[in-house]
Amino acid sequence: MSQLSLKHLEKSFNDARIIKGIDLEVSEGEFVVFVGPSGCGKSTLLRMIAGLEDVSEGEIAISGKVVNDLPPVQRGIAMVFQSYALYPHMSVYENIAFPLRVEKLPQPEVDKRVGAAAKVLQLESRLQHRPGQLSGGQRQRVAIGRAIVRQPKIFLFDEPLSNLDAALRSEMRIELMELHKRLGSTMIYVTHDQVEAMTMADKIVVLDAGTIAQVGSPLDLYHRPDNIFVAGFIGSPKMNFINGRVRAANGSTVVVDLGQLGIIELPRTSTSVAGQDVTLGIRPEHLKLGAGQFTLTITPNIVEQLGIHSITYATLPGGEAFTGLFEGNPDLVDGKPIELSFPIASAHLFDSKGLAVY
Structure with missing residues (x-):
């Protein structure tokens, strides 16, 4: 009761x-x-x-x-x-x-x-x-x-x-x-x-x-x-959001075009159709330095070295703010491009109404 x-x-x-x-x-x-x-x-x-x-x-x-x-x-x-x-x-x-x-x-x-x-x-x-x-x-x-x-x-x-x-x-x-x-x-x-x-x-x-x-x-x-x-709202720093558009969806996978960042294929059961606007989400703590399943390059404009971890702030080609959180004190410098990656399984996808696509 x-x-x-x-x-x-x-x-x-x-x-x-x-x-x-x-x-x-x-x-x-x-x-x-x-x-x-x-x-x-x-x-x-x-x-x-x-x-x-x-x-x-x-x-x-x-x-x-x-x-x-x-x-x-x-x-x-x-x-x-x-x-x-x-x-x-x-x-x-x-x-x-x-x-x-x-x-x-x-x-x-x-x-x-x-x-x-x-x-x-x-x-x-x-x-x-x-x-x-x-x-x-x-x-x-x-x-x-x-x-x-x-x-x-x-x-x-x-x-x-x-x-x-x-x-x-x-x-x-x-x-x-x-x-x-x-x-x-x-x-x-x-x-x-x-x-x-x-x-x-x-x-x-x-x-x-x-x-x-x-x-x-x-x-x-x-x-x-x-x-x-x-x-x-949940998570600190907050989740990164990248605007994209569905290229193809077959009920078990969704292929999303992220513009200059490239194409990503996500294992999602979805009613998405080609041409629909979507938003990809990735948490700053799920980013890794170096190449991986999905790789992108950013140029930090601010780097915070906090001892236990470091935080980078950048702007993507599409204008979205993009934050990275990394363990320890890696060699990160304002204005110096870095290669980042994240595992596909860590990515979130939201439809044009802002609802999660699982």
Whole structure:
């Protein structure tokens, strides 16, 4: 049984449709990440689940119970926002205990829940400190602790790491994944950072302009994107796209003309017909230096040497931006042509509507 069920969910502000008929099932204990560019509707969708935004159409059910008309406090959820929203005059203990005070729970129960949350979050030695005495990561843990003590059915996280520096974000990602394993709770996490999505999620929901572009595990989305939007959003650096035209297709192979780059034959079951415009996709990390199954020559205009790997940026004859990612520090120089190749099996193909051709 799904712990969270969204059916035909819609949200409009006057004449503007923000959420456009979303259907989604989230199982108990899953770590689900909503990801997409700014303005795609991911935070609005999370706020609808939380009860902070009204539903225009459709149904939200938690543990089999429709909650459309229930206030947030009665939905069995707890939300952690981008802002810590801690009370600066209160101790860590009182900040974590605040929702329990509102519920007027007896002091022994408050002590028990706060103590358990502090132990999980490694805040036991900080309970008498005030937020101003804590680091950014510790403050975020206090905000999470305030959610934990409510013992919710579902945790909702709205870009909780956005205010942290890069190193601390990496540490907090690990802490959140460990927290999920310890609690075994259902967690829904919103981010625009696809690296966070890839590293944290059991299941990723990619949103595009208020609709679901694809749902799947991180590796499903990486290896088998359903469309060109998902292919370009998942992966860093992003996938390269090369414009082409079908020369021939016989149901088991597709021959694509890539202009000055040459002709490539792909093993694809397709309804493509000769003359159809298509897009070839290849990830920067799948490129190799030197000749191979399909070889091309580029001239980098920028080379980034990052120690563990190097990144080249170039422009193809057709005007497409083209990025390469290579292990270590090979001899790559701005303005010096290099020969690259990639295995045919690593290539992706998208039709004129942007849908994947498998």
